[in-house]
Structures are given as structure tokens and as C-alpha cells.
Amino acid sequence: MKHDGIVAPTVQIQPKELSIHGHTRIDNYYWLNERENPEVLAYLNAENDYLNQVMAPIKSFEETLFEEMKSRIKKQDESVPVKEGNYYYYARFIEGGEYPIYCRKKESLDAPEEILLDGNKLGKGKSYFNMGGYEITDNEEIMAYGVDTVSRRNYTVRFKNLHTGKLYKEQIKNTEGGSYAWASDNKTFFYIRRDQQTLLGYQVWRHILGTEVKSDELVYEEKDNQFYMGLYRMKSKKYIAIGCDHNGVSTEYRLLEATKPMGEFKVFSERARGHEYSIEHFQDKFYIKTNREGAINFQLMEVKEKQVADQTKWKVVIPHRKEVLLESIEVFENHLVLQERKEGLTQLRVINQNTKKEHYVDFGEPTYDAYIGTNPEFNTNILRFIYTSMTTPGSTFDYNLDTQIKDLKKEQAVIGDFNKNNYVSERVFVIARDGAKIPLSIVYKKSTQLDGKAPLLQYSYGSYGYSTDATFSSVRLSLLDRGFIYAIAHIRGGQEMGREWYDNGKMFKKINTFNDFIDCSEFLINNQYCSPNKLFAMGGSAGGLLMGAIINMKPELYRGIVASVPFVDVVTTMLDESIPLTTGEFEEWGNPKNRDAYEYMLSYSPYDNVSKKAYPNLLVTTGLHDSQVQYFEPAKWVAKLRTLKTDSNLLLMYIDMEAGHGGASGRFASLKLMAKEYAFIIDLADILG
Structure with a gap:
């Protein structure tokens, strides 16, 4: 040039x-x-x-x-289905399509396909289009989803009846994409509203399906604008959680039982400078990833639901290790999976909760990335994880936690003469x-x-x-x-x-x-x-x-x-x-x-x-x-x-x-x-x- x-x-x-x-x-x-x-x-x-x-x-x-x-991208492609409730959920692309089509099949992958949303139709004629995640009610009938057409990350929420295909009239503007949660009554919906000056999510609101948005109720407001806020329904479905995070400084969670949507969110552990934590609910207890007691790389603790407020009742499950960073956990009925990082590489550590025997998943390459995928079910011995390296395309595996056998469900296709052995x-x-x-x-x-x-x-x-x-x-x-x-x-x-x-x-x-x-x-x-x-x-x-x-x-x-x-x-x-x-x-x-x-x-x-x-x-x-x-x-x-x-x-x-x-x-x-x-x-x- x-x-x-x-x-x-x-x-x-x-x-x-x-x-x-x-x-x-x-x-x-x-x-x-x-x-x-x-x-x-x-x-x-x-x-x-x-x-x-x-x-x-x-x-x-x-x-x-x-x-x-x-040309290297497969024109027609499909994600590996994830089963949640009675349905298998997946997304697929059609030839010439810029955006995913979100679909599901009931009870079997051989069942007829239901199209939930067609991103190509929603994005048609728009100079910018992005989906900000979706959430479906417990009865699997109503879908809430967010759309941004400006690229300022202000998402407008719409509601769709998946049986009739009709949209509800209400639209909730300026929300935090993906931070949505339904209560178990299938009509109460929680979302985060963003401040239009700072573009920070700062308020959690409660909406009742079919009512005017102007009648929504404010249920929590974050007063400290140094905190980022998230909202989600926990894997156990029992709780809706508000997470407030001051990056690298402190964390605070508030919980509300999903069966009591008109109730008040209660603090799990009050924010304190220097204390960062995350939580996962399972049966009658919580697992807590925490840096308490000088655990800069985090330790894993557990506490009974009714004893959360008494931190003396928090018991160590995985102690702090100077050379290993505890990144995240996935809880199953009989297994606990830890995503750890040692010397720059991620590792997946599997612990049998009954026998206490443990092992690491073997990956066999000098440099790579592996992480826990989407695992919505507790009662299974199959872990979904994602693996990739600088020579291996993104690969989705189902891993048997008992037999240690990997089942490759999909390796991202690279069209053309690509051969990973040439690199x-x-x-x-x-x-x-x-x-x-x-x-x-x-x-x-x-x-x-x-x-x-x-x-x-x-x-x-x-x-x-x-x-x-x-x-x-x-x-x-x-x-x-x-x-x-x-x-x-x-x-x-x-x-x-x-x-x-x-x-x-x-x-x-x-x-x-x-x-x-x-x-x-x-x-x-x-x-x-x-x-x-x-x-x-x-x-x-x-x-x-x-x-x-x-x-x-x-x-x-x-x-x-x-x-x-x-x-x-x-x-x-x-x-x-x-x-x-x-x-x-x-x-x-x-x-x-x-x-x-x-x-x-x-x-x-x-x-x-x-x-x-x-x-x-x-x-x-x-x-x-x-x-x-x-x-x-x-x-x-x-x-x-x-x-x-x-x-x-x-x-x-x-x-x-x-x-x-x-x-x-x-x-x-x-x-x-x-x-x-x-x-x-x-x-x-x-x-x-």
C-alpha cells in the first residue's frame, strides 16, 4: 500500500x-x-x-x-442439543443466514422441530442485530428474549407464547441482556434495567406477564456504581439470584425463592471489601467458592441452607492451593466437577461424592483450552465440556464421569482442505x-x-x-x-x-x-x-x-x-x-x-x-x-x-x-x-x- x-x-x-x-x-x-x-x-x-x-x-x-x-464456515450448521426439562434445545444456521435460528424438540431428537425464534427474520433490514439471551418458563410455554438493534447493549425484552406463536404486547426497553429470570408461577418475570447515562445495570424490576410495563415494581437498586449486577435462576431452580460484583474487590448475592415471587430478596453474605464469592445451590445446601481466610486462588466450602448466615458453619470441601486457581464448579447428583487452572492451563477435576475418588480429564496437547459446557440436569453421570486448541477446532464432548470415556458429539467443521496434522x-x-x-x-x-x-x-x-x-x-x-x-x-x-x-x-x-x-x-x-x-x-x-x-x-x-x-x-x-x-x-x-x-x-x-x-x-x-x-x-x-x-x-x-x-x-x-x-x-x- x-x-x-x-x-x-x-x-x-x-x-x-x-x-x-x-x-x-x-x-x-x-x-x-x-x-x-x-x-x-x-x-x-x-x-x-x-x-x-x-x-x-x-x-x-x-x-x-x-x-x-x-468459505471455511459451514453454511448449514447446528449446535449440539442440550436437554432441559422435556425438551432438547439447539440453534442452527441456514445457508446464507447471518443469524441463528433457535429451536427445540420434545423428548426425542427424532421429534418434530419447533422454531422458537428465527434470527434472520428478526434481523432482516436492520444494520445491526443481536440477541441478548432467552429464558423459558417452567411450564415450557412462554419465552422471554432480548434484542439490541443499535449496538449499545440496551436490550428490549419481548415475550412469546410458544404454543400459539403470538407475541405479548408489552416491551421492556433498556434492559441488561441475558440477565432475566422467571419465577415458578410462569408469569412473574425479573429483569435488570440499565442507567442510560452510565449504561450500568442498576435496578432489578418485577414484571407480571400481560400487564403494563409502567406498573412494574422496583425490587432492588444498587446504590454503589462501582458494582456490576447480574440476575439469573439457579440450576436447582429453587432460587432467583441477584449477583453484585465489584471486580476484584467484593461480591454480594441476594436470593429469592422462585415459588415466592412477591417476596423480598435476602442477602446471602453481606459485601465486605476483600471477600469475593460465588454460590451454587444443591439439595439442602450451598457450595461457596470463596477467597475467605486468605485463599487468594479460592477454596470451596459448603453450608446447610438454614445455616448460611453463620459463617462458622461454612465447611471446607476443597482447601486453598497456592499453585492452583479454582475457577468454577459444576454439581451433579453423585459427582462434583471443578474447573481449575494450573501453570496457565485449565484442568477438569472430577470427584465422586460417594467414594471420594477423583481424577483429571486427560487432554493430551501441550497448549489448549477446556471448559465446562451447559449442564442443566443434576441427575446424570454425563458432563458436557468443550475442548479446543490452536490446532483443534472447538469440540463438544459428553464425558462419562464413572467410566471416564469421552464421546465426541461434534467438532466444529472447517470446510476445505484443512488438516490439523499440518500444524x-x-x-x-x-x-x-x-x-x-x-x-x-x-x-x-x-x-x-x-x-x-x-x-x-x-x-x-x-x-x-x-x-x-x-x-x-x-x-x-x-x-x-x-x-x-x-x-x-x-x-x-x-x-x-x-x-x-x-x-x-x-x-x-x-x-x-x-x-x-x-x-x-x-x-x-x-x-x-x-x-x-x-x-x-x-x-x-x-x-x-x-x-x-x-x-x-x-x-x-x-x-x-x-x-x-x-x-x-x-x-x-x-x-x-x-x-x-x-x-x-x-x-x-x-x-x-x-x-x-x-x-x-x-x-x-x-x-x-x-x-x-x-x-x-x-x-x-x-x-x-x-x-x-x-x-x-x-x-x-x-x-x-x-x-x-x-x-x-x-x-x-x-x-x-x-x-x-x-x-x-x-x-x-x-x-x-x-x-x-x-x-x-x-x-x-x-x-x-
């Missing part, structure tokens, strides 16, 4: 002083946050026009990539500058030579304790088959190596995240996986912050960067509590109203640290309706980079004027952006074709 002679957009400078703690910053592009301003929209469209002009010479290759990615994955540990051992998962085609000449794409996220696991991607084959190596850096800020791994990559230790990524890059170069002129990096959202930080710190290491919906204006955003999600993030990044947090965040904030120097080639993506990282953060960043960078490398920005944080909706439409990003990288690697 050449951009000589193509004039990049210019942005009017309107200096704004931002002062706090006796320190003043000048933000020349603050005004770009005026979403309705015609000049702002004109600038965003100008950036799209510029990108289209610069990438025009490889447009046909971009389209070829899109068709290539699309190899590795897992190595990189010694960081402070001695930490960072797992690095790598995949490449067996024919690719490890001589330093191959192009390599390095990916990571590294925030919120989110673990980036070694999973399969059919899209990624478009890189691997062209000789690319792909590496996932499991850096601090995630939780791959346990809770301390997360704690050592947040707040006043956030810079560890950036150093880890750079140390992994230097390892890859020093060990002949690639060279700086063939090393690319990609990250999105908080991973986009990572991209912004590393190119300020070590721009010479990278040939090109893709920063997707990047969180780059850290200080300004975290000072503005009116921006969606800000307050809930204080324990992740710090509150810059405190001087020490302000100064630390200012030291790495990508936007604040742009300077006069050479930067790598850069493609930045965002969405006008993004509710998590507002479009103006990347827009301001690009404008500032254009002014200060001293190189002649590419600086491109793509703004989806109709989408939000997750990009375009639909299983094929979403591939168009991936094709654009990959075309950008492949062209820079000089291997078009």
Missing part, C-alpha cells in the same frame, strides 16, 4: 485545559467527543475515505480474504525482566521455517483477570497458510497463572503488562521466530491500550500494529464518571482523583504519551456506537499521532458508523473487518496472494 499523494484528514485543533492535582494537560482534540457535531461526523467519514483510498490497491485481496474466511503448537515460558515466567502459546504450519524470516502476529489482552486461552480460529488459517506464525502472550493482568498473576498486572503494577508483552516480543526475535521487520501485534479494547503503550515504549520492535476499539485515553476517561463503565473500573486502573493514581496512569496512558518519534504502521478500528470504549478515544489518538509522528508509515483508522464495541453483527458480516485487518498485515509482510 502506498499513500504518497493521498492527503490524510486534518483535524481542527481546539486546545482544552484539563487541570487536577496542580497539573495541567492540554487536549487539542477533546471536542471530538461531540457525537452529534456535523464536523465530528465529517472527520470520521473523512478517515474512512482516506483508509479506502490507501487500501484501494489491495481491495481485491481483502475481498479474496473475506471469501476465503467465509504444530508449542508452549514455552519467557523469563520476564523481573524474573516472572510468562507462558507463550505458539502455532504455525509445519512447513514454516523457524529461521527468523517468517512474519509473526503476537496477540494479547492482559486485563480484568481475563485469561486469553490457546483456542482454535479458522480465520487465523489465512495467516498460517501464508507462512505466518501466531503467538499468544499470557501476560500479567490476565489470570492464567492464578490470582496473583492478575493482581500483579493491575492498578500500580499495570506496567508489568506492557513489559511482559515487550519481553515476549524480544524472546520471539531472539529465538529466531521472527525479526522486527516481520513482527506484528494486535489487541482490542484493554488490549488496544496494550498496543498503544508498547508502541510508545518500544516502537522499533514492530512492523505493524492493529489496535481494535482501543482504550487509549486512560486518564481523561477515568476522570469522567459520566462516561459508561468508568466507576466500575477504579479497582482495575485506579481513581485519578487520587494524586498517586493520576500520576501512575499518566505515565503509561497511550494518548498522553504520544511524542515526536517514529511509530510502526498502524491500523485503528472503532465503532460510533461503542458503549465500552467511546469512539472519540481512538479518534483523538489518531489525530494526535498524525501531528507528532516523524515517520512515513501508514496510519489508518476505520470507523464502523453502524456498530459498537463488538463490531458488525452476523456470522459473515463480522468477518469483513477481520479481512481488512489481515489484509493490512499481510500486505506489510510482502506476501500478498
Whole structure:
């Protein structure tokens, strides 16, 4: 791609002083946050026009990539059915369909199919469409489902009679997608309403089917806007639960018996700073995953229903282990399954509740991801779990907990000449500058030579304790088959190596995240996986912050960067509590109203640290309706980079004027952006074709 002679957009400078703690910053592009301003929209469209002009010479290759990615996806596909109650539930795609069709069959997979919802019909003619989950009444007759057609994650709830096919007239707007629960009377429905300023779910309401929404009753309001809220019916069906979580700080659950929907939600264990927990109800007791008593990687406890309030009655089932993170549990009549993480890898541990014998499920690959699937029934000895690796497509297994026999129900089809045996994955540990051992998962085609000449794409996220696991991607084959190596850096800020791994990559230790990524890059170069002129990096959202930080710190290491919906204006955003999600993030990044947090965040904030120097080639993506990282953060960043960078490398920005944080909706439409990003990288690697 050449951009000589193509004039990049210019942005009017309107200096704004931002002062706090006796320190003043000048933000020349603050005004770009005026979403309705015609000049702002004109600038965003100008950036799209510029990108289209610069990438025009490889447009046909971009389209070829899109068709290539699309061709690997099975046009007609179906999920593995899950039995709940009297029905088997599943979703399927039809040829040419962008959205799933949700279906069920009664009592047998040979029974006639009932179509619950057709996403293609619901999404027809809409520039964006997303289903926010559904819930069905105990009598299996009424379905509640949420739909978002703007991409701000505000879901409108509708109710459908599954016997008659008719919709109820009421519509509940601005709800939290997927946080729905029916009471056992088949008519009382609970949902979370979102604050339209902060976009946080903050109220739980009770609705009676067939009544006016304006007559709904408020049953709980979260007063602390640092807490995120969820709502669900527990697996035992006995309780409806409200979960309030202050990420990495404290948790609180409130419970209501589903047979008493007009009652009051009661606190399970009151929130206390430093106490995080989750609960599962079974028969006459609760299992509690808790970090009480210094169990930073969590321990499992149990307590009788009637003794919940007395924490001295909580008994240890699985003690805390320093080297093992307890992630989640699944309870069955005769078995307990633990999802654990050790040295960066997930493990499934099975305990027979009667004999107390236990074993681990064997997976047999050096780097992979495995996790507990959907298991709605208690009285079964079959565990549904999902397995994938960097060479193995997503696979759904039914596992006999007694015989230890795996039954592969489905491996995600990859259309074409794909053969997993043509690829190899590795897992190595990189010694960081402070001695930490960072797992690095790598995949490449067996024919690719490890001589330093191959192009390599390095990916990571590294925030919120989110673990980036070694999973399969059919899209990624478009890189691997062209000789690319792909590496996932499991850096601090995630939780791959346990809770301390997360704690050592947040707040006043956030810079560890950036150093880890750079140390992994230097390892890859020093060990002949690639060279700086063939090393690319990609990250999105908080991973986009990572991209912004590393190119300020070590721009010479990278040939090109893709920063997707990047969180780059850290200080300004975290000072503005009116921006969606800000307050809930204080324990992740710090509150810059405190001087020490302000100064630390200012030291790495990508936007604040742009300077006069050479930067790598850069493609930045965002969405006008993004509710998590507002479009103006990347827009301001690009404008500032254009002014200060001293190189002649590419600086491109793509703004989806109709989408939000997750990009375009639909299983094929979403591939168009991936094709654009990959075309950008492949062209820079000089291997078009």
C-alpha cells in the first residue's frame, strides 16, 4: 500500500485545559467527543475515505480474504442439543443466514422441530442485530428474549407464547441482556434495567406477564456504581439470584425463592471489601467458592441452607492451593466437577461424592483450552465440556464421569482442505525482566521455517483477570497458510497463572503488562521466530491500550500494529464518571482523583504519551456506537499521532458508523473487518496472494 499523494484528514485543533492535582494537560482534540457535531461526523467519514483510498490497491485481496474466511464456515450448521426439562434445545444456521435460528424438540431428537425464534427474520433490514439471551418458563410455554438493534447493549425484552406463536404486547426497553429470570408461577418475570447515562445495570424490576410495563415494581437498586449486577435462576431452580460484583474487590448475592415471587430478596453474605464469592445451590445446601481466610486462588466450602448466615458453619470441601486457581464448579447428583487452572492451563477435576475418588480429564496437547459446557440436569453421570486448541477446532464432548470415556458429539467443521496434522503448537515460558515466567502459546504450519524470516502476529489482552486461552480460529488459517506464525502472550493482568498473576498486572503494577508483552516480543526475535521487520501485534479494547503503550515504549520492535476499539485515553476517561463503565473500573486502573493514581496512569496512558518519534504502521478500528470504549478515544489518538509522528508509515483508522464495541453483527458480516485487518498485515509482510 502506498499513500504518497493521498492527503490524510486534518483535524481542527481546539486546545482544552484539563487541570487536577496542580497539573495541567492540554487536549487539542477533546471536542471530538461531540457525537452529534456535523464536523465530528465529517472527520470520521473523512478517515474512512482516506483508509479506502490507501487500501484501494489491495481491495481485491481483502475481498479474496473475506471469501476465503467465509468459505471455511459451514453454511448449514447446528449446535449440539442440550436437554432441559422435556425438551432438547439447539440453534442452527441456514445457508446464507447471518443469524441463528433457535429451536427445540420434545423428548426425542427424532421429534418434530419447533422454531422458537428465527434470527434472520428478526434481523432482516436492520444494520445491526443481536440477541441478548432467552429464558423459558417452567411450564415450557412462554419465552422471554432480548434484542439490541443499535449496538449499545440496551436490550428490549419481548415475550412469546410458544404454543400459539403470538407475541405479548408489552416491551421492556433498556434492559441488561441475558440477565432475566422467571419465577415458578410462569408469569412473574425479573429483569435488570440499565442507567442510560452510565449504561450500568442498576435496578432489578418485577414484571407480571400481560400487564403494563409502567406498573412494574422496583425490587432492588444498587446504590454503589462501582458494582456490576447480574440476575439469573439457579440450576436447582429453587432460587432467583441477584449477583453484585465489584471486580476484584467484593461480591454480594441476594436470593429469592422462585415459588415466592412477591417476596423480598435476602442477602446471602453481606459485601465486605476483600471477600469475593460465588454460590451454587444443591439439595439442602450451598457450595461457596470463596477467597475467605486468605485463599487468594479460592477454596470451596459448603453450608446447610438454614445455616448460611453463620459463617462458622461454612465447611471446607476443597482447601486453598497456592499453585492452583479454582475457577468454577459444576454439581451433579453423585459427582462434583471443578474447573481449575494450573501453570496457565485449565484442568477438569472430577470427584465422586460417594467414594471420594477423583481424577483429571486427560487432554493430551501441550497448549489448549477446556471448559465446562451447559449442564442443566443434576441427575446424570454425563458432563458436557468443550475442548479446543490452536490446532483443534472447538469440540463438544459428553464425558462419562464413572467410566471416564469421552464421546465426541461434534467438532466444529472447517470446510476445505484443512488438516490439523499440518500444524504444530508449542508452549514455552519467557523469563520476564523481573524474573516472572510468562507462558507463550505458539502455532504455525509445519512447513514454516523457524529461521527468523517468517512474519509473526503476537496477540494479547492482559486485563480484568481475563485469561486469553490457546483456542482454535479458522480465520487465523489465512495467516498460517501464508507462512505466518501466531503467538499468544499470557501476560500479567490476565489470570492464567492464578490470582496473583492478575493482581500483579493491575492498578500500580499495570506496567508489568506492557513489559511482559515487550519481553515476549524480544524472546520471539531472539529465538529466531521472527525479526522486527516481520513482527506484528494486535489487541482490542484493554488490549488496544496494550498496543498503544508498547508502541510508545518500544516502537522499533514492530512492523505493524492493529489496535481494535482501543482504550487509549486512560486518564481523561477515568476522570469522567459520566462516561459508561468508568466507576466500575477504579479497582482495575485506579481513581485519578487520587494524586498517586493520576500520576501512575499518566505515565503509561497511550494518548498522553504520544511524542515526536517514529511509530510502526498502524491500523485503528472503532465503532460510533461503542458503549465500552467511546469512539472519540481512538479518534483523538489518531489525530494526535498524525501531528507528532516523524515517520512515513501508514496510519489508518476505520470507523464502523453502524456498530459498537463488538463490531458488525452476523456470522459473515463480522468477518469483513477481520479481512481488512489481515489484509493490512499481510500486505506489510510482502506476501500478498
